[in-house]
Amino acid sequence: MAEAGAVAAAVAHNEKEGERTLNRLALAFVALGLIFAAVAASSGDVFFFRLASEALIFGGLALSVDLLLGFAGMLSLGQALFFGLGAYVSALVLKNLLPSFWLAMGITLAVATVAGMVAAVISIRARGVYFALITFGLAQVVAKVVYNVPRLGASDGIIGIPSIRIHLGLFDIDAASPAGFFLFCLGFMMLLYAACVYLMRSPAGRVLAAIRSNEDRVPFLGYPVGLAKVLAFVLAADVAALSGALYPMLRGFVSPELLYFEVSGNAVITAIIGGAGTLIGPLYGSVLIVGLRSVIGSYTSHHLIVIGSLFMLAVVFFPQGLIGFIARRREQRRLRRVAVVP
Amino acid sequence: MHGLLETLQFVYAPQVVNGLSIGVAVILMALGLTILFGLLDVINMAHGEFYALGAYLAVSLLAAGVDFWLCLLVVPLLMLPLGYVTERLLIQRVFNRKDRHVLTLLLTFGLGIVLEDAYRIVFGPNTVRVDSPISGAANVLGMYFPNYRLFVMGVGALIIALVWVVVFRTRLGAMVRAAAHDRQMASSLGVPVSRVYSGTFAFGVALAGLAGVLLAPIYSVFPTMGKDFILLAFTVVIVGGMGSIKGAVIAGLVLMQIQALASLYISPVWTEPLLFGVMVLVLMWRPQGLFGKLGNG
Amino acid sequence: MTAVRVDESGPAIDRGDVFLAVEPILVMRDLSVRFGALRAVEGVSFDVVPGSITSIIGPNGAGKSTLFNLISGALRPDNGRVHLAGHDVTGKSPNRLLAAGLARSFQITNLFFELSVFENLRLAAQRLEPGWRSLLPAKASRAALQRTEELIERFELGAGATDPAGSLSHGQQRRLEIAVAVATRPRLLLLDEPTQGMSHGDTVETSALISSLAGELTLLLIEHDVDLVMNLSDRVMVMHQGMKLAEGTPAEVRANADVQAAYFGEVDGA
Numbered sequence: 001m002a003e004a005g006a007v008a009a010a011v012a013h014n015e016k017e018g019e020r021t022l023n024r025l026a027l028a029f030v031a032l033g034l035i036f037a038a039v040a041a042s043s044g045d046v047f048f049f050r051l052a053s054e055a056l057i058f059g060g061l062a063l064s065v066d067l068l069l070g071f072a073g074m075l076s077l078g079q080a081l082f083f084g085l086g087a088y089v090s091a092l093v094l095k096n097l098l099p100s101f102w103l104a105m106g107i108t109l110a111v112a113t114v115a116g117m118v119a120a121v122i123s124i125r126a127r128g129v130y131f132a133l134i135t136f137g138l139a140q141v142v143a144k145v146v147y148n149v150p151r152l153g154a155s156d157g158i159i160g161i162p163s164i165r166i167h168l169g170l171f172d173i174d175a176a177s178p179a180g181f182f183l184f185c186l187g188f189m190m191l192l193y194a195a196c197v198y199l200m201r202s203p204a205g206r207v208l209a210a211i212r213s214n215e216d217r218v219p220f221l222g223y224p225v226g227l228a229k230v231l232a233f234v235l236a237a238d239v240a241a242l243s244g245a246l247y248p249m250l251r252g253f254v255s256p257e258l259l260y261f262e263v264s265g266n267a268v269i270t271a272i273i274g275g276a277g278t279l280i281g282p283l284y285g286s287v288l289i290v291g292l293r294s295v296i297g298s299y300t301s302h303h304l305i306v307i308g309s310l311f312m313l314a315v316v317f318f319p320q321g322l323i324g325f326i327a328r329r330r331e332q333r334r335l336r337r338v339a340v341v342p
Numbered sequence: 343m344h345g346l347l348e349t350l351q352f353v354y355a356p357q358v359v360n361g362l363s364i365g366v367a368v369i370l371m372a373l374g375l376t377i378l379f380g381l382l383d384v385i386n387m388a389h390g391e392f393y394a395l396g397a398y399l400a401v402s403l404l405a406a407g408v409d410f411w412l413c414l415l416v417v418p419l420l421m422l423p424l425g426y427v428t429e430r431l432l433i434q435r436v437f438n439r440k441d442r443h444v445l446t447l448l449l450t451f452g453l454g455i456v457l458e459d460a461y462r463i464v465f466g467p468n469t470v471r472v473d474s475p476i477s478g479a480a481n482v483l484g485m486y487f488p489n490y491r492l493f494v495m496g497v498g499a500l501i502i503a504l505v506w507v508v509v510f511r512t513r514l515g516a517m518v519r520a521a522a523h524d525r526q527m528a529s530s531l532g533v534p535v536s537r538v539y540s541g542t543f544a545f546g547v548a549l550a551g552l553a554g555v556l557l558a559p560i561y562s563v564f565p566t567m568g569k570d571f572i573l574l575a576f577t578v579v580i581v582g583g584m585g586s587i588k589g590a591v592i593a594g595l596v597l598m599q600i601q602a603l604a605s606l607y608i609s610p611v612w613t614e615p616l617l618f619g620v621m622v623l624v625l626m627w628r629p630q631g632l633f634g635k636l637g638n639g
Numbered sequence: 640m641t642a643v644r645v646d647e648s649g650p651a652i653d654r655g656d657v658f659l660a661v662e663p664i665l666v667m668r669d670l671s672v673r674f675g676a677l678r679a680v681e682g683v684s685f686d687v688v689p690g691s692i693t694s695i696i697g698p699n700g701a702g703k704s705t706l707f708n709l710i711s712g713a714l715r716p717d718n719g720r721v722h723l724a725g726h727d728v729t730g731k732s733p734n735r736l737l738a739a740g741l742a743r744s745f746q747i748t749n750l751f752f753e754l755s756v757f758e759n760l761r762l763a764a765q766r767l768e769p770g771w772r773s774l775l776p777a778k779a780s781r782a783a784l785q786r787t788e789e790l791i792e793r794f795e796l797g798a799g800a801t802d803p804a805g806s807l808s809h810g811q812q813r814r815l816e817i818a819v820a821v822a823t824r825p826r827l828l829l830l831d832e833p834t835q836g837m838s839h840g841d842t843v844e845t846s847a848l849i850s851s852l853a854g855e856l857t858l859l860l861i862e863h864d865v866d867l868v869m870n871l872s873d874r875v876m877v878m879h880q881g882m883k884l885a886e887g888t889p890a891e892v893r894a895n896a897d898v899q900a901a902y903f904g905e906v907d908g909a
Contacts, residue, residue, distance in 0.1 A: 006797075007757065007788065007791055007797050007800040007801070008757070008784055008787065008788045008791075010800075010801055011755065011757045011758075011800065011801055012778065014801060015778075198776075199774070201776060201777060202773060202774050202775060202776060202777060203765045203768065203772065203773040203774075203775075203777050203780055203783070204773040204774055205777075206758070206761075206762060206765070206777060207762065207765075207773075209751075209754065209758075210751050210754070210762050213751040213752065213753045213754055214749065214750065214751050214752070216749070217745075217749045217750070217751065219712075219732060219733035219734045219737075220711070220733045220734075220737065220742065220743060220749075220820075221734075221737065221762055221763045221766065221819070221823065222733075222734050222737035222738055222763075222766040222823060223734055223766075224732070224734045225734075
C-alpha cells in the first residue's frame, strides 16, 4: 500500500505543479492587463484600449477552439459561426429589444446552446478531418446566408447599436468608456477561462482527453462518447458566442465578416500559436496576434503573409505553442531539480 | 405536349448543360484534392491557392506573349517542382507525427494564407480577365453555348480519364498506390516511397494549376479565386468519398446538376445550403462518403 | 422482466459432491451474426455461472472474438438475445452494459497510450463515483483514487505509473489492459486473450492474477493457451466455425471426441 500511495502522491504532485504553472501564467495575464490599463489610462489612450479589448474578445473565440482542439481533439474550422451568431444576437437584442447587457447575454447563451446542439448533431458523427471540413462548410454556408438576408442587414451588417451601461450590482460600467470596457472584458474573459479550466480539470473533462487519445475505447469504460462530444461542442459554442456578444458593445456594429472563414482560421492560428490544450495560451496568443497585426499593419497591409508563415513555423517546430513551451520548460526544470535532490 | 417540350428545351436543357460545364470544372479541382487525400492522407487546404497560381501563371505568360495552348502545357510543368518542394519542406516534416491528418491540414491552411497574400503583392489585388482562346458559340440543344466552355468540358473529361488511367492502369500508378497502402511493404519492395510521395503531391498541385489555366478564361482571376471554389470542391470530395476518383466524378456531376436545376426554383443564394444539406444527409447515411478510399481499390 | 430460467439441464458448478443450481449471470440464446456470406457466429446458446471462470476456446476464425463483440455491445446480433443478470441487454451500447456490470479487455491492446498509466486507471475508476461528482475537481474523487492505487499495487504497475501507457513493455501493457477493465468493478469481466504475446513467465503471473480475481467477479475469457485454460477454468466452451461444438468441465471437454477431432487434432500444440 505504501508504494501505491506514493505513486498517487507523486501523480497528484505532478498534476498540481502543472496546474500551478498554468494558474500563475493566468495570474500573470491579469497582472499584465492591469499594468497595461494603468499605463494606457495615465496617457489618456483610447486606441490601444479598444485594440486590447478586441484582442480579449477574439481571445475568447480562440479559447473555444482550444476547448475542442486541445482537449477533445476536435479541430473546428467553423468556430466563427458561433462567434458571429453571438455578435448578431447581441446586436439585435441591444438595438431592437432592450439595451440591456444581461438580456443580450442571456438570449445569446440560449440561442448559442440550441444552435450548438443542432450543429453538433450534424457534425459530431464525423471524425478528424471530416469534422474539420463539416464545421468549415457549416460556417461558410451560414455566412453566405447572413450575407444575403436583408433583414440581417445583408452585406452591410447591423449598425447603430446603442451604447450600453453594464450593471454589475455594486457599480456600473459604461461600455463606451475605453478603460472601463477593457477592464470589464478582462474580467469577463478570465471568468470564462476559469469556468473552462474548472470543467477541463474535472473528471468529466478528463473523459474528453480520453476521447482524444482513443475514442473507441471510451464506451467500454462506461462513458457515452457522443454525449460527451455534444456537451464539449455546446460548451465551446457558448464560449464563442458569449465572446462574440461583446463585439457589438465594443464596436457599435456587426458585419457578416465576423462569420467568415478568416475569423475561424484566425482563431485556430491563435490557439495553436498560444498553446493548444493550455486554455490560457489562446488568450496570450490573441494578444500576440492582434498586437502583431497592428504593428505590421502600420508598415504594410500584408500582415497575413507574416502571420501565416509564423503559424506554419509553429506547427512544424513549436506544436505545443508559446504557453505549452513555457509550461514544459518549467516542468523539465522542476523534474531536474527533483532528480538532483534525492 | 408542345409546351412541355419547349419547357424541357428552353428551361431545363440549358441548366443541364450549364451544370455539366460547372461540374467538369469542380471535378477538376476535386480530382487533385481526392488524390492527395486518397494516396497521401493530406487534406490540402492550399489547393485553391495552387489553382489560383495556375491562373496567375497563365496570365503572366500570356502577357509575355506566350500562346494560350502552350500555357496549358507549361503551367502544370512549372507547378510540378513547386509541389515537389512544398511536400519536401512542409508536409514531410509532420508526416510521421501522430495527428498527421490535422497537422497537414493546418500546414496547408497556413500555406494558403501566405500564398493568397503573396498574390496580392505580386499580381495586385484587382481582378484580371483572360480572353477566351476560342471565340464564338455553338448551338447546343437549341441554345447558344460558348465554344470555349464546350472545349473545357471535352478537355476536362479527357484529363479526368487520363488521371484515372495513370492511377489505375500504369506501373507508376501501381507503385504510388502500393506506397499509399503500406509504406513499409512498398519500401521493402524497392519503391522509393519518400520520392513517390513528393511526386504525387507535385502531381496534385500540377493538376490544380492545370485547372487554373483551363478555367481562367471562364472565371476571372483574382487572389481569392480559389477560396470560392474550394468549398464546392470539398463538398464534392466528401460526398464522393475522400480519396475516390470515381466518387469525385459522380458526386461532382450529380451535385452540380442539383445546383443547376435547383436554381430554377430557388434563389442561387440558397443552392449552396442545399448542396451542403445533401452532403450532411449523405454523411449521415454513409459516413465515409459514397465510395471507398483510393489506396484500397 | 423476470429472470430467464434455463430450460434444459440448468447450469451448475460441480463442487465435489455438492451440486449447486445457480442463476446464471450471463445467458446467450441462439446468437447469430453474419458478415455478408460469412456466418461468423451461428445459433450459439450458452450460460455463465456467477463466480466461475469460463473459457471459450476454438481454432482461429471460430468466432470467439465476434461472440465477445456481441456480448459486449461492440456488435449487434442479427438474431438471438443476451441477458445479463436477468435483464435483456441485447444490442445495448457498451457504456450501458458497463453500467449494468459488464466490462471487457481487448485482444489487441487498446489503451490511452498518451495518458499515464495512473490516468488510464483513474479514468476507468471514475465510474465508481456518483455521476454528479464528475463536475467536481478530479482530486476530490477519493473512491476513484483509492481504487486506482489498489490496482496499481495489485497489478504491479507502480514503477512506471506516471509514464505514458504507450511507453510500457508489451507484458505490462497487457496487464494494464486487464487492470483498466477490472477498475470499473464489473460483475462480469470478459478477457479477450489476456496473455496474448506474453512471455512464459508473464503468462504464469497473469494466470495467477486472473484466478485471484475469480473471488470477486465472474470471468469469461478467450484464450489460446490450452494448458492455461484447462488449469484455470471451471467450465469450457468450444467453438468451431461459428457454432458451439461442446461445453463442460475441462475434463469433459478434453474427453469429447468432436473436440479432439475439430480442435486438438487440427491445431497441434497451440
